[in-house]
Amino acid sequence: MDDRHRQTNAGGFRNAIRRSVYIFFSFQFAFYKNQTKSAGCYTPQPIPPFPSNPFNSKTMAVAWSEKASSKEALSLTPPISPPVILTQDELKKMAAYKAVEYVESGMVLGLGTGSTAKHAVDRIGELLRQGKLTNIIGIPTSKQTQEQAISLGIPLSDLDSHPTVDLAIDGADEVDPHLNLVKGRGGSLLREKMVEGACKKFVCIVDESKLVKHLGGSGLALPVEVVPFCWKFTAGKLQNLFKDWGCAALPG
Numbered sequence: 001m002d003d004r005h006r007q008t009n010a011g012g013f014r015n016a017i018r019r020s021v022y023i024f025f026s027f028q029f030a031f032y033k034n035q036t037k038s039a040g041c042y043t044p045q046p047i048p049p050f051p052s053n054p055f056n057s058k059t060m061a062v063a064w065s066e067k068a069s070s071k072e073a074l075s076l077t078p079p080i081s082p083p084v085i086l087t088q089d090e091l092k093k094m095a096a097y098k099a100v101e102y103v104e105s106g107m108v109l110g111l112g113t114g115s116t117a118k119h120a121v122d123r124i125g126e127l128l129r130q131g132k133l134t135n136i137i138g139i140p141t142s143k144q145t146q147e148q149a150i151s152l153g154i155p156l157s158d159l160d161s162h163p164t165v166d167l168a169i170d171g172a173d174e175v176d177p178h179l180n181l182v183k184g185r186g187g188s189l190l191r192e193k194m195v196e197g198a199c200k201k202f203v204c205i206v207d208e209s210k211l212v213k214h215l216g217g218s219g220l221a222l223p224v225e226v227v228p229f230c231w232k233f234t235a236g237k238l239q240n241l242f243k244d245w246g247c248a249a250l251p252g
């Protein structure tokens with residue numbers, strides 16, 4: 001079945017994330033601002049200790065990149081003068097490359113979907129080609145990632161053959177201060193939930209534009225997953241979901 005007709009359920013995914021997430025959280029735009037201000041006077045700073053883990057799982061940890069030390073966390077070399085102004089896509093790429101540092105030969109990898117995850121998949125393909133990574137098996141979270149991985153020569157499999165995923169790397173749509181996520185606006189939530197729910201570690205790459213005070217804070221539509229079976233029944237449930245709070249569903 002095509003994932004596109006299913007939208008995502010932020011709450012469900014958030015719960016899945018709570019159970020099994022390993023997040024790499026990178027303040028890319030914080031770095032951008034710092035770099036611009038302090039061009040030519042970069043002082044390496046130690047990466048701060050991980051903050052207390054907001055989730056309850058031995059498989060989870062949080063790699064936290066504070067603004068002041070995000071240069072170090074992203075393994076950047078000191079900026080040369082004049083400062084290079086990086087685009088959002090270049091910053092996404094830097095964070096994605098950092099995430100791929102968690103990949104080791106022999107791993108079964110969940111391959112995420114979206115403009116950020118795409119950079120990670122590219123990088124994995126590059127490292128395989130260079131022989132720096134070997135025996136990688138990728139499990140793509142969408143058809144488009146599958147096609148990208150095939151074009152890069154990344155060996156692929158699925159959860160039937162590899163029910164345990166060592167590491168998954170993916171982007172997100174929103175991140176709240178407790179590191180709860182909204183995912184799936186790219187339309188791949190079903191596979192993402194399956195693959196990332198099966199992984200031992202989840203490295204999630206976001207830029208500052210994804211940070212919100214509370215989920216839904218971006219003001220963009222929350223992805224909701226609906227299976228074709230009795231979809232009108234589900235639509236009715238959704239319409240009534242927030243009725244008690246005085247919210248009326250708009251006719252769709």
Ligand SMILES: O=C(CO)[C@H](O)[C@H](O)COP(=O)(O)O
Pocket residue numbers: 112113114115116117170171172173182183184185186187188189192
């Ligand atoms: O959840 C997703 C796909 O379903 C993506 O990870 C999310 O939409 C972020 O995408 P991008 O990196 O392009 O901002």
